[in-house]
Amino acid sequence: MVDADQTFVIVGGGLAGAKAAETLRAEGFTGRVILICDERDHPYERPPLSKGFLLGREERDKVFVHEPSWYARNDVELHLGQTVDAVDRAAKTVRFGDDGTVVHYDKLLLATGAEPRRLDIPGTHLAGVHHLRRLAHAERLRGVLASLGRDNGHIVIAGAGWIGLEVAAAARSYGAEVTVIEPEPTPLHGVLGPEIGTLFTELHRDHGVRFHFGARLTEIVGQDGMVLAARTDDGEEHPAHDVLAAIGAAPRVALAEAAGLTLADRARGGGIAVDERLCTSDPDIFAAGDVASFPHRLFDRRLRVEHWANALNGGPVAARAMLGRDAVYDRLPYFFSDQYDLGMEYSGWAPPGSYDEVVIRGDAAKREFIAFWVREGRVLAGMNVNVWDVTETIQSLVRSGVQVDAERLADPRVPLESLVA
Incomplete structure (x- = not known):
């Protein structure tokens, strides 16, 4: 039976972790709730980073899951700018990477999310190469796009997935020139297929975006530390002042792997393997959000979903499961996008x-x-x-x-x- 003597630790300060903490308190848990976030910002939602916030239509304080005072009011011990570098399943402890602090847990939730995949090509050290995953990335990129728009500058985007297309739309709204490099024949090919992917090609071309399909970036060319152009494997060279790598994200499983938890097949998206209650191969450890690979009965396979709704709904289910309540995660994958x-x-x-x-x-x-x-x-x-x-x-x-x-x-x-x- 859950009581005030227990400690629940949540590793990961994104939407899934924050909603799990909220649910624990809403369900009446009176023990310690420790939420560990490796960013210095309070937990926030990611969709605005490539939508309203990036476009300059939303203020910074609108992206946060809760106002900062919520955590103290609800007795949630929030550790910002802290990492966890080890989980000891036998001792039921987590160790902070910065100072080696060891914290006991009765139940542990891993909501470690995903990280952007990196371009493994020459030139990625240049100042004008960007990723978009964190609030700090979005703040920097918003300034870059505004500057490109004022100066008739050019951004090359590697990848025509959701992030790539939303940034392309934002860049065009600022007036920047945009070229998108994509190895598949259409945008969003692996999600929507060619039939609907073509619609997004037409949408962006109508707004002045140039596409280069069937190619990959092989080199970012620079001078004096700044980007000058991007080269592709078919011999083309595209002028650029900045480059965005939007080639997907990888689940952050290192902590789980080191702890000996079962991982999902990488060929099917990878992630931490959980059951329908979001419980891992350890009965006292759960996983939710981008990092969790869960079985979906309707599709008769495991899914790992990197979208807002998955974090929003998965965190509370994991929290209820940690409390021993009836909890099954069977939500349909859902996502949304706004472009122009x-x-x-x-x-x-x-x-x-x-x-x-x-x-x-x-x-x-x-x-x-x-x-x-x-x-x-x-x-x-x-x-x-x-x-x-x-x-x-x-x-x-x-x-x-x-x-x-x-x-x-x-x-x-x-x-x-x-x-x-």
């Missing part, structure tokens, strides 16, 4: 090769539609583009697993609700 005048939400999981066809409901040319990824008549995922208040129905349709007639699915006159069994 396009807003979208995606629910489900349907990478290329998993579906038979993409059914469009609405007007794709006007960018007001819903796309459905379908296999054998069953909807695996749906994405609403500039069509709102349909996410719950789309998710119900995915969860139901019912076979749907493609013509009715594509017909806006047929209520979506009527297609759900």
Whole structure:
């Protein structure tokens, strides 16, 4: 039985960790809650870093999960700018990397997140090479984009995933010149497939972004420590004042691996392997957020999801599981994006090769539609583009697993609700 004598430690001060701490107190836990964050900023949400904050439309204090005084008011011991370099499962302790402090835990949550993948090419030491993962990155990049816009400067972005495209949109809003380098034939190829990826090509080209598909960066050329150009493996050279590496993120599993916890297959996204309660191979250690690989019954496989909703919902489930409550994490993957005048939400999981066809409901040319990824008549995922208040129905349709007639699915006159069994 949980009581005031117990100590729950959370390693990772992102959204998952902060929401887990909040849930522990909301559920009545009266023991010690220790939240360890390796950044000096209070826990914050990451979507604004490539959206509203980067665009200059949101102030810095709007990104934080809680106001700073919340932690003291709720008796959450917040350690900022601290790292954990070891977990001793036998002794049930964690060791701080800075000063060697050892803290006992009764339950431990690893919410260590992910880190941006690095370009392994010459020239990455130059001053104009950027990543976007942390608040400090976003603050720096916001100033860079504003400066590029004023001076008609040029940024090369390696990677046409969500971060790459959102930064491209932000850069164009400041007036900067943008070239995106992407090895796949379309943006977001591994998430949306070529059918819908092409739509994002057209969207960004309409706003002046240049794409170079089927190529990878091989060198960043500089002079006097500053970026001058970016070269690709097909012999092209692109002028640049700055370069953003947006080639994905890797789960931060070093701590878990050193502790001997079971990891998920790297070929399927890697991460810390957890069960449906977000419990690791150690019954007293849990994992949530970007770092957790969880089994999803609907898709009959493990998933590791690097999006806001996963952290928002996973942290509380892990907290309830740590308390011994009934808790199962079975949320559908969900993410959203805003680029120029396009807003979208995606629910489900349907990478290329998993579906038979993409059914469009609405007007794709006007960018007001819903796309459905379908296999054998069953909807695996749906994405609403500039069509709102349909996410719950789309998710119900995915969860139901019912076979749907493609013509009715594509017909806006047929209520979506009527297609759900």
